[in-house]
Amino acid sequence: xNATPREIRLNxxxxxxxxxxxxxxxxxxxxxxxxxxxxxxxxxxxxxxxxGLFDGLFLADVLGVYDVHGGSQDAAVRHGVQIPLLDPMLxxxxxxxxxxxxGFGVTVNLAWEPPALLARRFSTxxxxxxxxxxxxxxxxYLDSAARAMGLDRQMAHDDRYDMADEFMAxxxxxxxxxxxxxAVKRDxxxxxxxxPSRVSRIRHEGRQYRLDAPHLVEPxxxxxxxxxxxxxxxxxxxxxxxxxxxxxxNGGPKPHVAALVADLRARAAPRPIKAFxxxxxxxxxxxxxxxxKLEDYRRCASVEAALVHASASLxxxxxxxxxxDELPAAxxxxxxxxxxxxRAAAPRATKRALVDRMILGSRQPPIVGSAEEVADALLAWxxxxxxxxxxLSRTVMPECIEDVVDLLVPVLQERGRYxxxxxxxxxxxxxxxxxxxxxxxxxxxxxxx
Amino acid sequence: xNATPREIRLNxxxxxxxxxxxxxxxxxxxxxxxxxxxxxxxxxxxxxxxxGLFDGLFLADVLGVYDVHGGSQDAAVRHGVQIPLLDPMLxxxxxxxxxxxxGFGVTVNLAWEPPALLARRFSTxxxxxxxxxxxxxxxxYLDSAARAMGLDRQMAHDDRYDMADEFMAxxxxxxxxxxxxxAVKRDxxxxxxxxPSRVSRIRHEGRQYRLDAPHLVEPxxxxxxxxxxxxxxxxxxxxxxxxxxxxxxNGGPKPHVAALVADLRARAAPRPIKAFxxxxxxxxxxxxxxxxKLEDYRRCASVEAALVHASASLxxxxxxxxxxDELPAAxxxxxxxxxxxxRAAAPRATKRALVDRMILGSRQPPIVGSAEEVADALLAWxxxxxxxxxxLSRTVMPECIEDVVDLLVPVLQERGRYxxxxxxxxxxxxxxxxxxxxxxxxxxxxxxx
Numbered sequence: 001x002n003a004t005p006r007e008i009r010l011n012x013x014x015x016x017x018x019x020x021x022x023x024x025x026x027x028x029x030x031x032x033x034x035x036x037x038x039x040x041x042x043x044x045x046x047x048x049x050x051x052g053l054f055d056g057l058f059l060a061d062v063l064g065v066y067d068v069h070g071g072s073q074d075a076a077v078r079h080g081v082q083i084p085l086l087d088p089m090l091x092x093x094x095x096x097x098x099x100x101x102x103g104f105g106v107t108v109n110l111a112w113e114p115p116a117l118l119a120r121r122f123s124t125x126x127x128x129x130x131x132x133x134x135x136x137x138x139x140x141y142l143d144s145a146a147r148a149m150g151l152d153r154q155m156a157h158d159d160r161y162d163m164a165d166e167f168m169a170x171x172x173x174x175x176x177x178x179x180x181x182x183a184v185k186r187d188x189x190x191x192x193x194x195x196p197s198r199v200s201r202i203r204h205e206g207r208q209y210r211l212d213a214p215h216l217v218e219p220x221x222x223x224x225x226x227x228x229x230x231x232x233x234x235x236x237x238x239x240x241x242x243x244x245x246x247x248x249x250n251g252g253p254k255p256h257v258a259a260l261v262a263d264l265r266a267r268a269a270p271r272p273i274k275a276f277x278x279x280x281x282x283x284x285x286x287x288x289x290x291x292x293k294l295e296d297y298r299r300c301a302s303v304e305a306a307l308v309h310a311s312a313s314l315x316x317x318x319x320x321x322x323x324x325d326e327l328p329a330a331x332x333x334x335x336x337x338x339x340x341x342x343r344a345a346a347p348r349a350t351k352r353a354l355v356d357r358m359i360l361g362s363r364q365p366p367i368v369g370s371a372e373e374v375a376d377a378l379l380a381w382x383x384x385x386x387x388x389x390x391x392l393s394r395t396v397m398p399e400c401i402e403d404v405v406d407l408l409v410p411v412l413q414e415r416g417r418y419x420x421x422x423x424x425x426x427x428x429x430x431x432x433x434x435x436x437x438x439x440x441x442x443x444x445x446x447x448x449x
Numbered sequence: 450x451n452a453t454p455r456e457i458r459l460n461x462x463x464x465x466x467x468x469x470x471x472x473x474x475x476x477x478x479x480x481x482x483x484x485x486x487x488x489x490x491x492x493x494x495x496x497x498x499x500x501g502l503f504d505g506l507f508l509a510d511v512l513g514v515y516d517v518h519g520g521s522q523d524a525a526v527r528h529g530v531q532i533p534l535l536d537p538m539l540x541x542x543x544x545x546x547x548x549x550x551x552g553f554g555v556t557v558n559l560a561w562e563p564p565a566l567l568a569r570r571f572s573t574x575x576x577x578x579x580x581x582x583x584x585x586x587x588x589x590y591l592d593s594a595a596r597a598m599g600l601d602r603q604m605a606h607d608d609r610y611d612m613a614d615e616f617m618a619x620x621x622x623x624x625x626x627x628x629x630x631x632a633v634k635r636d637x638x639x640x641x642x643x644x645p646s647r648v649s650r651i652r653h654e655g656r657q658y659r660l661d662a663p664h665l666v667e668p669x670x671x672x673x674x675x676x677x678x679x680x681x682x683x684x685x686x687x688x689x690x691x692x693x694x695x696x697x698x699n700g701g702p703k704p705h706v707a708a709l710v711a712d713l714r715a716r717a718a719p720r721p722i723k724a725f726x727x728x729x730x731x732x733x734x735x736x737x738x739x740x741x742k743l744e745d746y747r748r749c750a751s752v753e754a755a756l757v758h759a760s761a762s763l764x765x766x767x768x769x770x771x772x773x774d775e776l777p778a779a780x781x782x783x784x785x786x787x788x789x790x791x792r793a794a795a796p797r798a799t800k801r802a803l804v805d806r807m808i809l810g811s812r813q814p815p816i817v818g819s820a821e822e823v824a825d826a827l828l829a830w831x832x833x834x835x836x837x838x839x840x841l842s843r844t845v846m847p848e849c850i851e852d853v854v855d856l857l858v859p860v861l862q863e864r865g866r867y868x869x870x871x872x873x874x875x876x877x878x879x880x881x882x883x884x885x886x887x888x889x890x891x892x893x894x895x896x897x898x
């Protein structure tokens with residue numbers, strides 16, 4: 001560790017829908033998340049985040065509906081639990097046009113399209129954002145998404161990671177190998193835009209993917225987007241250690257998170273990894289105001305909607321349980337980070353124990369207090385569990401973000417634990433202080449030319 | 450025909466690359482198409498088009514590289530012939546944020562992803578643009594694109610249309626059937642966002658596609674995007690007559706275009722179809738200035754780059770022919786609209802005859818003259834060949850668009866043949882003057898609930 005305490009990093013954790021993590025908040029009279037269909041809602045959010053020097057806006061995504069709870073999609077639709085939902089990638093260009101420094105970490109499931117299509121979309125966004133794009137690599141976990149795509153169910157958990165490893169090998173070659181650094185000449189006098197001897201077709205013949213084509217997009221500032229990943233299973237951590245530059249952790253008790261972070265750092269070494277912990281903040285100008293705000297928000301929280309979300313992520317039909325029933329073992333296809341966080345929090349959890357935690361419409365209890373108290377809590381996480389920052393999920397929008405920007409950030413800055421301006425360069429340069437491209441020993445660097 | 454001469458409609462025909470139709474123009478000292486990687490280039494273009502009351506910006510796309518000419522991608526890469534190339538969908542949100550009325554017709558190939566993914570992207574764009582999105586339906590024609598996606602070659606021409614028919618049947622049901630008009634309640638008091646009894650899963654089990662899922666996106670202003678299509682083969686025209694609201698025609702002699710338009714209108718009847726003809730304009734304040742401009746532009750035109758493009762669209766390696774060789778028959782996978790336009794223009798064409806037409810770096814000869822002369826020529830097309838408007842391909846950017854807006858549009862307005870303001874409503878309402886959704890007898894209307 002450095003002698004100088006490190007600065008903490010903040011991402012907004014959001015989703016192109018009504019109810020992301022904290023369910024029911026959209027019913028609050030001041031909440032504006034119901035404007036999620038309009039561009040000004042998103043460009044306004046991006047400007048506020050940039051005013052608060054957030055590193056990034058992290059956008060979640062799913063491709064299916066939450067139909068585990070009660071064996072039906074009805075409760076998800078009724079409460080707006082991540083349905084309806086827009087494609088998050090398409091929010092980025094307008095937000096990029098409205099900002100200069102904010103990064104964008106977008107969740108895209110790699111399971112349902114050829115690598116060349118996904119690679120082109122990310123290269124396009126890396127150009128349009130001038131190097132501010134990141135990718136949260138997911139392979140999906142919902143059978144309902146598989147049914148939307150033409151299958152009966154998801155592939156098995158570890159098989160999805162094997163597929164993802166091959167997919168990554170292909171997209172690295174498209175991004176890093178197809179166009180040499182000196183390929184683009186842009187020479188009006190000779191009429192030569194690019195030197196064809198420096199642009200090569202990528203030939204790949206693997207178990208899941210085949211390709212014989214050049215990348216269609218010329219080199220973008222970062223080439224490979226900043227890579228996020230959230231795997232908590234053993235296979236998921238191995239994948240993260242190989243590929244991820246930033247990991248997203250779901251929470252749980254501090255020793256559990258500290259052990260997870262230490263394990264991920266050890267696996268990835270000597271590559272640095274930034275660890276972002278999911279957190280929900282309720283901040284007041286005073287502790288009393290924060291408690292009042294929590295009570296005000298709580299009146300809108302929906303436990304049923306939270307159970308809909310939890311049923312899908314845990315792979316357990318919580319509607320079928322009585323409050324004092326113990327939660328059964330989660331199936332292999334559940335989100336393991338949710339399962340491990342839950343087990344760490346309450347090894348022999350009942351449904352009642354889970355519901356008791358759902359005070360804001362999710363099983364992630366909020367950090368509540370004055371800006372000073374919340375700063376203390378966040379810095380304790382950084383110092384004790386070695387996390388680099390937080391993915392802040394929203395409550396009532398946009399006031400929950402404005403509270404962070406206007407109340408919390410100044411306190412962190414006074415303590416010397418938050419930046420006072422953005423570092424120059426791309427998203428990767430801002431996060432790691434090195435170059436815009438992935439460097440050895442990352443596998444993307446091994447194929448670069 | 451009406452007693453009142455109808456107004457003509459203008460689309461800009463562009464592509465997220467350097468050289469779209471007129472090859473070599475990027476080498477002109479005033480051309481700014483090399484800024485195609487930056488958002489301000491596109492938002493500036495969108496604002497200019499809206500100032501000129503263009504109906505839409507039509508964005509082309511391909512998923513492969515032009516490697517027919519000389520059996521190699523080298524000349525395409527050297528001259529920047531539609532490579533490098535960005536994903537066009539991702540340009541739309543930023544341009545939509547910068548405009549209020551301009552429509553966007555985006556080319557997306559349906560062949561390489563599940564219908565649910567494409568349907569969600571278009572619904573997202575229809576929301577974010579507030580009902581200004583259109584889709585140019587294509588199935589691809591490049592074997593190089595098939596090799597990028599994991600196959601050895603394209604499917605056969607007519608099989609691609611069969612696949613497209615089934616794809617359309619699925620996306621219509623996602624867009625029009627899954628969410629009833631009264632599904633969304635957005636009721637804060639009761640906490641009900643949508644009525645689950647009014648949101649249904651779409652079950653489809655066909656030759657090419659399977660699905661058992663609800664649409665993830667709530668109803669957007671137009672539901673189904675405005676549908677463009679450019680098929681000129683018999684099978685392509687049958688597809689257009691069933692699905693397309695607007696067709697794009699590639700040109701050729703006036704009687705040929707008139708016959709094509711009449712045939713498409715007869716096939717689609719009683720459904721109206723808007724026919725847009727591809728055109729390239731070189732406009733001066735005087736006829737002499739226009740001729741000077743043409744000579745100035747011509748010095749930058751690249752015949753080799755134009756042959757690269759033509760080789761790929763015709764499916765003929767033009768590099769292997771001498772100037773006086775007759776062009777061989779095009780293979781079935783070529784773009785039939787290009788082939789039929791070419792044959793109509795020169796039934797026994799030699800390579801020399803083709804090259805002689807490539808005066809601006811494409812086989813589409815420009816209309817050159819003062820604004821009055823160009824207006825005469827365009828109105829003659831409208832009156833003689835029954836086209837509704839034009840897809841204007843670019844020469845030197847952005848001045849070629851500014852010439853249309855500042856010189857041509859006022860002349861057309863004075864003649865009462867061009868609008869003086871946008872009609873209210875969505876893209877579909879602006880084009881057809883009826884409602885925002887597709888109506889009977891369109892097949893999308895048949896599944897609406």
